[in-house]
Amino acid sequence: MKLKKYMTLGVEKFFWLCAILSLLALLLILGFLLKEGLPPLFSIGFKSFLLGQRWKPLEETFGIFPMIVATVTATAGAILLGGFIGLFTALFLAEVASPKAARLIRPLIQLLAGIPSVVFGFFGLVLIVPWIANRFGGPGNSLLATILILSVMILPTLASISETALRAVPQEYREGSLALGASPMETLFKVTLPAAKNGIIAAFVLGIGRAVGETMAVVLVCGNRPQIPQSLLDPIRPMTSTIAMEMSYSSGLHQEALFAIGVILLIFIVALNLSVNYILRGNKDL
Amino acid sequence: MKRKVTEIILRFLLWSCTLLTIAILFLILGYVFFQGLPHINLRFLTTSYAPGLGLEGVWSMIIGTLALMGLTLLVSVPAGIFAAIYLSEYAKPSRFLSLLRFSIECLAGIPSILYGLFGFTFFVVFLKLQFSLLSGALTLAIMILPLLIRTTEETLQSVPDSFREGSLALGANRLVTLFRIVLPSAIPGILTAVILSMGRIIGETAAVYYTAGTVPQVPLSTAESTRTLAVHLYFLAKEGLDQGQAFAAAAILILLIAALNLAAQGTANYFNRRLTGK
């Protein structure tokens, strides 16, 4: 009997261990990236690194402000466009489509999520970039091209997670609203959607994370010019793209600076999650 | 009248957004298959890659991809499920729990290129695991852990409490209840999480490239390096070695993901039917 009790306790401890693995992993990642990326941040100087306008690694001028602007604008654009389409697709699947249609469409959206980034990148470079160049002028590799590609890439994440959130809304909500004389669309947008708010916000956070972190596709379509874009048609260079592109040939301080960009990206992600937690939970348990 | 117009516009938007999503998928699939399928044949699928001997097939990449996927799932699926069990069945609200949840959320948001750099500096260099299947699998395991935990936890929470109470009332202890009653009812949800993870593993480039390496060989042990289809595709695309082969590799990759999706979906449906007794 005693043995059984110890075993139960042991299994519980084992579950706990698995649960704190994530925390350990995060600390390890933080530790190792900080170890590589913090020293160059100090030797370059936080202010000139974060606010510097020029990125000339071979002249040891490391300013990533244009990259921060690029990452933020591209992500914002993608989340507006991809978020809109993704959310409406989710609403359609969860509330409007027949169960049969939903069963047919859902795997297609999962398939879209499984297509490798490089394929999206090439698709963008060969079809979308020349189209933008011919239709709107400019080089084609641009903020606009990046936003379009990112929107498509984050769409499946947004759609499937939002759909799950919408389906979790109790049926009584809808029935109550309809019984009160609201139309199906009013019920959908005024009752169901607000009720699924938290899950949808979580979907958007994941979407933002993916857009900020996407590399292999973006590097092919963004143009990689380290300059603050003045219009949608200007080339941009997001942070991830710089790391991926320059890692293979860089050496010395240049390579360390790339790790420092990694640290800034990490801070971005942590700050994003912190602020969302703050918004969702109010000030309660932070 | 105005109400009616809004109604129609909203309906139109819902339909058109969904159709747009599907259209984009088919546009990309069409583009890849149109250029890639003509280059796929049995020889391409069943020979390994040794260009010096005139062999340019993807057999070893297919096996490498499946091996990496298998090892990653072997590590992360149990860890993810047990973590989810702890979070949903045992943990009591506390500051530490919020910290755990927060770290899971952060892990989910870390860019894959940073996973690659971390995997390289930690597993490959610091732990001296070299470029190997194991380095790659451990890195990817951390990367897909949040997805597994979150999805499994959600499914566990959707298992009605009456199941647990019934089992406990019949005298089964907590663990027995968990493994005999709660987990089996959560299998379809867990499978969905596994499907999504498989897609991420197979399609991943940056995190694999810096950890599992690029040697085009069938890995005979976890200490050997291998090249996945996605990394091979990246090489072909990057150096422009052979456009046709690149698209063929992309097409195989997408077909592989589709096949796995279908298989897992079928399995999930099978369990669903069993569970609902229909």
Added chain:
Amino acid sequence: MKTYGKTQVLSSSIKRLSLLGLAAIMLMGTLGCSKTAPGDSAALQQQTAKETAAAQTILQVNGSTSVEKLMTMLSDRYTAKNPGVSLQIQAPGSSAGIKAVHDGNAQIGMSSRELKGDELTWGLKETVIAYDGIAVVVHPSNPVKDLTTEQVNAIFSGKITNWKEFGGADQEILLVIREAGSGTRDAFEEIVKLFEEKDGKKVSTIAEDRAIIADSTNAITQNVSGKESAIGYVSLGSLNTSSTIPLKLNGVECTADNIKNKSYAISRPFLLLTQGTPSAEVQPVLDYILSADGQALVTEEKFIPVQ
């Protein structure tokens, strides 16, 4: 009790399913081994030899993505003759390869750029195994076919910004270049004199603020082939003449022969690196690559042999 019965069915079906999965994998394995195309038994024998022979000597090779395919081909041929040796070729990039040799994690490094900075002090021995020509390419519809080195310089430094100056269309020139540090870019800047001395340091004079920056040879090709006003430079080994047109430089065509006889100037070396003198295991590999056999393969792959 009813639920219990159901879960029993479940657990047995899990077992059955996992068996099924195992069977499927085994079936796939046997199919893969047995279904082989007829007619290349020799090559396939070598393939099986490659997969099954327990190599006594394993050499770690690490470095440039651009050198990777050539090196893989050379290694395939070498190990076919020396089944006791296996070369594990990793391609995370030139810098990583150079560092791996220095740290002792690899016996051979591959680089598609010259060593620089600290790397020069690490006591690495360089062996040039091939040269890679660099072609200046434009869109097929561009009427400009021939430029002088000075004109190329003027274009890339942003002094001349319109194709009509060279008899082309009245169109702004779009530069497509590689990232800072790239071997192709280093060599291009060196020969076309797109640099100036500043405090004892070489500083690029390419007009980056007017350029599109691409991360690879093929990305440059795709960018140039998609835009009529573009000009870029790519490795001769990966030149795609159906979607881009290589320009003549000072009236000389970019071909392997012209680079060998030095009438076309832009090229970069492909280097293999060892820590100090190559070991007894590494030397035969280098010897093979520099032999007539190895260099014939270099030529076949549109690179320029060293002799």
